Amino acid sequence: MSYPIETVRHSLAHVMAAAVKKLHPEIKFAGGPAIENGFYYDFDTDYRFSEEDFEKIEREMRELIKSNGRFEQRIVSLDEAKKLFHDQPYKMEWLNEYDAAGEALSIYTFRDFTDLCRGPHVESSKDLPRDGFKIRAVAGAYWKGDSKNKMLQRIYVDAFASKDELDSFLKMQEEAAKRDNRKLGREMDLFHFEPEFAPGAVFWHDKGYKIYRRLIEYMRARQERAGYVEVCTPGVMDRSLWETSGHWEKYGAHNYSGKTEDGRMFCIKPMNCPGGVLIYRNELRSYRDLPLRMAEFGKVNRYEASGSLMGLMRVREFTQDDAHIFCAPEQMEAECIDTLKLILDIYKTFGFTDVKIYLSTRPEKRIGSDEIWDLCEKSLANALTAHGYAFEINPGEGAFYGPKLEFILRDAIGREWQCGTIQVDMNLPERFDISYIGEDGEKHRPVMLHRALFGSIERFMGILLENHAGNLPLWLSPEPVVVVPVSEKYREYAEKVVADLRGAGVYARADLRDEKVNYKIRELSMAKTPIIAVVGEKEQTDKSVTLRRLGVESQDVMPLDAFVAQMVDAIKMPL
RNA sequence: GCCAGUUUAGCUCAGCUGGUAGAGCAUCUGAUUUGUAAUCAGAGGGUCGUUGGUUCAAGUCCGACAACUGGCACCA
Numbered sequence: 080m081s082y083p084i085e086t087v088r089h090s091l092a093h094v095m096a097a098a099v100k101k102l103h104p105e106i107k108f109a110g111g112p113a114i115e116n117g118f119y120y121d122f123d124t125d126y127r128f129s130e131e132d133f134e135k136i137e138r139e140m141r142e143l144i145k146s147n148g149r150f151e152q153r154i155v156s157l158d159e160a161k162k163l164f165h166d167q168p169y170k171m172e173w174l175n176e177y178d179a180a181g182e183a184l185s186i187y188t189f190r191d192f193t194d195l196c197r198g199p200h201v202e203s204s205k206d207l208p209r210d211g212f213k214i215r216a217v218a219g220a221y222w223k224g225d226s227k228n229k230m231l232q233r234i235y236v237d238a239f240a241s242k243d244e245l246d247s248f249l250k251m252q253e254e255a256a257k258r259d260n261r262k263l264g265r266e267m268d269l270f271h272f273e274p275e276f277a278p279g280a281v282f283w284h285d286k287g288y289k290i291y292r293r294l295i296e297y298m299r300a301r302q303e304r305a306g307y308v309e310v311c312t313p314g315v316m317d318r319s320l321w322e323t324s325g326h327w328e329k330y331g332a333h334n335y336s337g338k339t340e341d342g343r344m345f346c347i348k349p350m351n352c353p354g355g356v357l358i359y360r361n362e363l364r365s366y367r368d369l370p371l372r373m374a375e376f377g378k379v380n381r382y383e384a385s386g387s388l389m390g391l392m393r394v395r396e397f398t399q400d401d402a403h404i405f406c407a408p409e410q411m412e413a414e415c416i417d418t419l420k421l422i423l424d425i426y427k428t429f430g431f432t433d434v435k436i437y438l439s440t441r442p443e444k445r446i447g448s449d450e451i452w453d454l455c456e457k458s459l460a461n462a463l464t465a466h467g468y469a470f471e472i473n474p475g476e477g478a479f480y481g482p483k484l485e486f487i488l489r490d491a492i493g494r495e496w497q498c499g500t501i502q503v504d505m506n507l508p509e510r511f512d513i514s515y516i517g518e519d520g521e522k523h524r525p526v527m528l529h530r531a532l533f534g535s536i537e538r539f540m541g542i543l544l545e546n547h548a549g550n551l552p553l554w555l556s557p558e559p560v561v562v563v564p565v566s567e568k569y570r571e572y573a574e575k576v577v578a579d580l581r582g583a584g585v586y587a588r589a590d591l592r593d594e595k596v597n598y599k600i601r602e603l604s605m606a607k608t609p610i611i612a613v614v615g616e617k618e619q620t621d622k623s624v625t626l627r628r629l630g631v632e633s634q635d636v637m638p639l640d641a642f643v644a645q646m647v648d649a650i651k652m653p654l
Numbered sequence: 655g656c657c658a659g660u661u662u663a664g665c666u667c668a669g670c671u672g673g674u675a676g677a678g679c680a681u682c683u684g685a686u687u688u689g690u691a692a693u694c695a696g697a698g699g700g701u702c703g704u705u706g707g708u709u710c711a712a713g714u715c716c717g718a719c720a721a722c723u724g725g726c727a728c729c730a
Binding site: 119127128129130215216217218219220221224225226227230231232233235261265266272274275278324325326329330333349350352379381383384385386387388389393478479480497502529563564565566567568593594595596597598599600601602603604605611613614615616617625627632634 | 655656657658659665686687688689690691692693703720721722723724725726727728729730
């Protein structure tokens, strides 16, 4: 009998729990669901699991599977359940909750291990693969996901229906690790980090910064076409600004701030919004000005928790492709839809078609009335459904000042990262008391939308690099062409080729080092150079170039003029 | 921030049970003038993350701190 893979994974989680119980009888069990690519189980014990335990646990699991144990379900009364789990505090907490919610208490027994569990499970462990799983890691995880609770030990396991599937998964993960943004950053000479001097901050090298600027240039062009204006606001402002905005209270500890000689408290901006609001507020606005779409490529600094930093994906200093849309309430939904379309269209030009969308709704700690939350959440949901976009609700994950849409992209190994976002803000307009004069001559409060498409240039570039394995499209490539003369006799011609390209606005350079062509080809290929133009006697005489494109073994010969013209076209932004 | 692991040359990594550091690539110098994924030879380069401790002796053992990696929490 074959079962859905989730059932297999979940059953394996019970097998692991049984195995761990055998090895550590005193252990307390929390819970162990199936997840993407496998499962985990959370345990609580003074014993510290480490990699050395993995093999032991796996061996024990195989033994248990071999024994063809059955998974027996029973529905029990609260009293019986309490008796069963009296020495299992985490299970006790669950069963009280289930009972309070009026749920039947279902238990499953496999060998010596009885778990409070809804199932479903396989019938017998003979339905489980003996070699389709492998323990991946042990990690800390808070009980019920709350950092106020005790940290448990979570054992992650990759699990598939067969060894072949597991092996191909592991192989894929291994391949994906080669596309890690940190690795590519080094290999392609794009950026580096200085953990000693600036943990979580990027040092952009020439080539990396070329990509970075290109991304901004592209976004700027798209925004101008979409009716945005662009502003630039100060990076350091008086702390009172953040107190007014309400961010100091909530995020004060994550800000960089300091006192100046005159005793004022300044703060390095952690977000751009108040700056934009001050520009809005600088003059009397009319309903005719709305919607006012105000973009800013703002560099922000946030003191992120040390454990959250991760290559380009999570940094402490980054540039947002931020914008604030000031609009009348009745314009809000249309603005959301336009922004949504813009985001997805731009993602498509970067090759991202599989974009997950979350609608994050009101959190517990929030400001604003429930009526306004209703309205804002509804407009976002309407914008999505009216245009047929699938999305998931992320309950309670909204910002304290309003609900938000999150646009999620995945990195090389499948982790999800929020990139784009659209957020409705009912806080700042109020706090900064901004208004516009309506048709009726009266003051009205505008609605403010925050939106970012890339989110952070840093993170977006990380995702982009990983998804393309460093092989960027020509228009984004920092060095689309490198010219390689076959010997020093052809340096002059190589430099002419470079001059022609640069003259036409195509960045190129010549590799004039005293090395063999083979050597240069290898090195340039590893640095992901898209096009290598080799020139020698023949090319010099014919005024041509011989081209080798990344990942393509065959070469083609082209007149230099035609090549330059082709490149001019190839590096154009896909607007 | 929390849990676990890691930290040796610019990069990738070796260094067994403690006896004062190695390789390949890169760099520099010389030779070579190269036709599509590594030309040959030589040289230089490390207070072994920082800091305490144990020891006659610490890269190696113990502690603290920092950074990084994988998770958890957080993510305006």
